[in-house]
Amino acid sequence: xxxxxARRLAWMVPTLLGITLVTFLAVQLSPGDPLAADAEHSGEQxxxxxxxxxxxxxxxxxxxxxxQYLHFLGPFDLSPRGCAWFGGDGSEPWHGLLAGDLGQExxxxxxxxxxxxxxxxxxxxxxGLAALVLMMVLGVPLGVWSALRRGAWSDRSLRAVLMxxxxxxxxxxxxxxxxxxxxxxxxxxxxxxxxxxxxAEFGPAARLFDRLQHLVLPLATLVLPGLAYxxxxxxxxVLEVLxxxxxxxxxxRGLPERTVLARHVLRNVLVxxxxxxxxxxxxxxxxxxxxxxxxxxxxxxxxxLDAMLARDYGAxxxxxxxxxxxxLCAILVADLACAWIDPRIRHG
Amino acid sequence: MVEAVPVARFEGLHxxxxxxxxxxxxxWTLWALAGLAVLAPFVCDARxxxxRAAEPAALRRGAEALVASGATLARLAAQSDAEFLAQRLAGSTWTREAAxxxxxxxxxxxxxxxxxxxxxxxxxxxxxxxSALDEVAGLDRQLRGxxxxxxxxxxxxxxxxxxxxxxxxxxxxSVLALGAWxxxxxxxxxRRPRRAPRARTLWAxxxxxxLLALAWGLVRPxxxxxxxxxxxxxxxxxGVRVERAHFAPLPFHYAETNSSEAWRPPTWLDxxxxxxxxxxxxxxxxxxxxxxxxxxxGRDLAARLAHGARTSLAVGIGAALLLATxxxxxGALAGALGGLVDLAISRLIEVVLCFPAxxxxxxxxxxxxxxxxxxxxxxxxxxxxxGWTGVARxxxxxxxxxxxxxxxxxxRAQGFSSARIVFTHILPNALAPALVALSFAVGSAILIESAxxxxxxxxxxxxxxxxxxxxxxxxxxxxxxxxxxxxCIFATALCxxxxxxxxxxxxxxxxxxxxx
Numbered sequence: 001x002x003x004x005x006a007r008r009l010a011w012m013v014p015t016l017l018g019i020t021l022v023t024f025l026a027v028q029l030s031p032g033d034p035l036a037a038d039a040e041h042s043g044e045q046x047x048x049x050x051x052x053x054x055x056x057x058x059x060x061x062x063x064x065x066x067x068q069y070l071h072f073l074g075p076f077d078l079s080p081r082g083c084a085w086f087g088g089d090g091s092e093p094w095h096g097l098l099a100g101d102l103g104q105e106x107x108x109x110x111x112x113x114x115x116x117x118x119x120x121x122x123x124x125x126x127x128g129l130a131a132l133v134l135m136m137v138l139g140v141p142l143g144v145w146s147a148l149r150r151g152a153w154s155d156r157s158l159r160a161v162l163m164x165x166x167x168x169x170x171x172x173x174x175x176x177x178x179x180x181x182x183x184x185x186x187x188x189x190x191x192x193x194x195x196x197x198x199x200a201e202f203g204p205a206a207r208l209f210d211r212l213q214h215l216v217l218p219l220a221t222l223v224l225p226g227l228a229y230x231x232x233x234x235x236x237x238v239l240e241v242l243x244x245x246x247x248x249x250x251x252x253r254g255l256p257e258r259t260v261l262a263r264h265v266l267r268n269v270l271v272x273x274x275x276x277x278x279x280x281x282x283x284x285x286x287x288x289x290x291x292x293x294x295x296x297x298x299x300x301x302x303x304x305l306d307a308m309l310a311r312d313y314g315a316x317x318x319x320x321x322x323x324x325x326x327x328l329c330a331i332l333v334a335d336l337a338c339a340w341i342d343p344r345i346r347h348g
Numbered sequence: 349m350v351e352a353v354p355v356a357r358f359e360g361l362h363x364x365x366x367x368x369x370x371x372x373x374x375x376w377t378l379w380a381l382a383g384l385a386v387l388a389p390f391v392c393d394a395r396x397x398x399x400r401a402a403e404p405a406a407l408r409r410g411a412e413a414l415v416a417s418g419a420t421l422a423r424l425a426a427q428s429d430a431e432f433l434a435q436r437l438a439g440s441t442w443t444r445e446a447a448x449x450x451x452x453x454x455x456x457x458x459x460x461x462x463x464x465x466x467x468x469x470x471x472x473x474x475x476x477x478x479s480a481l482d483e484v485a486g487l488d489r490q491l492r493g494x495x496x497x498x499x500x501x502x503x504x505x506x507x508x509x510x511x512x513x514x515x516x517x518x519x520x521x522s523v524l525a526l527g528a529w530x531x532x533x534x535x536x537x538x539r540r541p542r543r544a545p546r547a548r549t550l551w552a553x554x555x556x557x558x559l560l561a562l563a564w565g566l567v568r569p570x571x572x573x574x575x576x577x578x579x580x581x582x583x584x585x586x587g588v589r590v591e592r593a594h595f596a597p598l599p600f601h602y603a604e605t606n607s608s609e610a611w612r613p614p615t616w617l618d619x620x621x622x623x624x625x626x627x628x629x630x631x632x633x634x635x636x637x638x639x640x641x642x643x644x645x646g647r648d649l650a651a652r653l654a655h656g657a658r659t660s661l662a663v664g665i666g667a668a669l670l671l672a673t674x675x676x677x678x679g680a681l682a683g684a685l686g687g688l689v690d691l692a693i694s695r696l697i698e699v700v701l702c703f704p705a706x707x708x709x710x711x712x713x714x715x716x717x718x719x720x721x722x723x724x725x726x727x728x729x730x731x732x733x734x735g736w737t738g739v740a741r742x743x744x745x746x747x748x749x750x751x752x753x754x755x756x757x758x759x760r761a762q763g764f765s766s767a768r769i770v771f772t773h774i775l776p777n778a779l780a781p782a783l784v785a786l787s788f789a790v791g792s793a794i795l796i797e798s799a800x801x802x803x804x805x806x807x808x809x810x811x812x813x814x815x816x817x818x819x820x821x822x823x824x825x826x827x828x829x830x831x832x833x834x835x836c837i838f839a840t841a842l843c844x845x846x847x848x849x850x851x852x853x854x855x856x857x858x859x860x861x862x863x864x
Binding site: 027160164166 | 698702798834841845
């Protein structure tokens with residue numbers, strides 16, 4: 001097991017490097033310049049003391065690409081105020097990913113990207129985790145049930161429903177919820193934000209209830225399409241296991257169906273389900289952009305969208321790197337869990 | 349010689365694919381949605397198919413303009429170059445010759461326009477003016493005479509002229525799409541199919557479409573107009589004699605605004621509301637005037653939906669094709685060659701997989717300048733670059749499996765080059781998962797494109813995609829602007845997914861598992 005863990009961790013290094021490189025290139029090679037956009041308006045005052053010129057120098061925007069990448073990667077600060085070894089004045093020797101620093105936002109100088117991301121993650125992470133748990137808790141049993149009733153009308157109609165859910169555009173589902181449950185529709189549930197405007201006056205129980213009420217629609221929008229995906233994948237995994245010889249052997253030995261299912265089938269379905277959990281995470285983070293835009297939730301997706309629309313290189317690099325690392329970790333954890341469940345994987 | 353093992357899975361594929369009624373329904377629905385895109389330029393347009401009208405007032409005005417133009421021409425001809433240069437506006441680069449040439453071209457064009465609408469009695473005078481264009485001498489006088497004669501004509505003496513404005517605007521590409529769409533119907537069975545359609549029929553249909561498009565390119569009447577609603581306006585002007593005008597079933601252009609009809613709900617729902625007929629629009633059936641309502645600028649939503657289908661389907665299908673090609677190529681290289689190539693490609697797949705795909709799409713779409721590439725192609729490329737990993741993984745796994753089979757060993761023993769082995773032996777036998785992934789990719793590409801458009805980062809063309817249409821308003825009271833475009837996206841994705849699943853079941857040797 002430790003051997004397997006070490007191998008996996010070693011493989012993560014080139015992947016991480018690749019991720020940073022792809023992110024960096026995607027952002028840097030795109031045309032446009034975050035700090036040049038306003039420079040035309042400022043006109044004459046582009047002297048040495050212009051804050052924009054200073055910012056350009058600080059972010060190395062006029063330097064060659066490799067230098068910018070090394071600056072972004074760290075751990076040494078290559079800017080004029082950076083590490084003394086590289087010609088800086090030594091006031092800020094450390095910078096970049098390897099120093100655990102995501103830099104500052106371009107559009108709001110002085111605001112650390114890491115702080116903003118942490119703030120947003122505090123909102124998005126519980127939402128995403130709740131969605132993930134709901135998806136698995138609802139989707140896996142549905143998939144198993146559907147597989148066991150293969151061919152029956154209940155299976156066929158469930159599959160049709162799941163197929164429809166899987167094909168729903170997420171943003172349309174959200175907008176339909178707003179349409180149906182919002183103030184102009186049935187007025188059942190709040191459709192904007194995470195809490196009531198007067199939430200501060202509520203008692204603790206009322207505040208919790210209010211928060212839950214606000215979460216219903218965003219969660220439903222996130223969960224329903226993903227739920228369909230999970231259930232469909234689980235169904236095919238169960239069907240695949242049901243075909244195996246050891247299941248037939250177990251039945252031939254006269255084991256009760258419950259035992260066959262619990263001991264032989266479901267334990268083998270665990271592995272694909274756990275893998276699925278790992279791969280769902282990036283889709284959830286992507287889906288959060290839509291959901292947070294529709295329901296006005298100030299989370300990571302909204303932050304990423306704002307950063308992209310404002311061409312804030314610092315924030316874009318930070319968000320993409322952080323989300324890629326989260327995903328990588330999730331996949332690692334899922335793989336480790338698989339290896340723990342199934343010895344064939346860790347020795348294979 | 350042992351050549352590639354015939355790919356047994358593709359035998360009888362068509363019959364297995366379309367065995368179920370739901371799948372046939374999905375295929376026909378998808379075909380109908382594509383029909384929306386294909387037929388849009390034929391049935392949703394503000395231009396009439398055919399018009400026969402005379403415009404006396406406009407012709408008289410035109411004849412008067414001829415006089416002024418003739419005077420200018422005479423003045424220019426009399427001037428020396430030096431005089432012209434002294435007179436011209438500061439900053440102008442015109443030369444006298446260029447000015448003369450332009451004036452002459454304008455006159456020729458106006459006379460050409462006048463010719464078919466003047467009665468026979470005036471034709472000799474017109475012909476004389478035309479022939480006098482080259483020697484400037486008597487032209488001024490002749491044009492004066494012509495204008496005077498035109499002014500004296502009574503309204504009913506002008507001849508009506510036939511024109512085909514909608515057909516003039518039809519591009520040969522639209523005709524090609526129509527033919528290909530009609531030919532594709534050969535593939536779709538109505539009842540449970542016994543045998544596959546003859547490939548010959550399909551090819552004949554496609555060839556016919558190409559020929560039709562070429563022929564159309566040759567005989568297409570000249571002329572196109574920037575303002576599609578100009579025709580309605582012109583026909584409604586006072587003093588215009590309309591003998592015949594046939595409008596398209598939905599006589600609205602997708603960009604035609606109407607400030608008095610902003611945010612109208614579907615008209616069959618409130619047929620009591622006053623029908624506001626503008627210009628020369630056919631009053632028609634008031635209840636079906638705007639069958640899906642209008643948007644904030646009074647543009648007809650049905651026309652926008654039909655034209656939007658062109659953008660959405662082009663991006664969806666284009667992205668899926670690009671994605672499948674890229675994924676198949678890289679996956680086949682990795683799986684069939686192995687070694688370092690496999691290692692590099694596998695790492696690349698892992699890197700791309702770790703990104704929240706949508707973030708990467710967003711980053712590319714928001715950061716890249718769309719002026720370099722056509723916007724629709726660009727969005728398709730972005731989706732393909734992020735989405736190829738799934739196909740690549742499937743194809744790689746399949747290639748790894750096929751590579752170990754005996755017929756590949758035989759091919760290798762015969763000393764075939766590795767390129768030949770990969771492309772003629774391994775790849776055709778490993779294509780099944782790529783085909784399935786392709787049809788699923790159509791659905792997901794359309795969903796991604798609509799989400800991009802919803803966030804305002806999608807295709808920016810005059811024709812909006814469905815996603816952009818669905819996100820025009822967040823006001824729940826204007827439900828039609830949200831429900832109809834979204835339903836189109838949903839239906840397309842659903843049909844593509846149903847077809848993909850049926851294809852997977854039909855290609856899978858253990859098909860009985862998936863079948864209900």
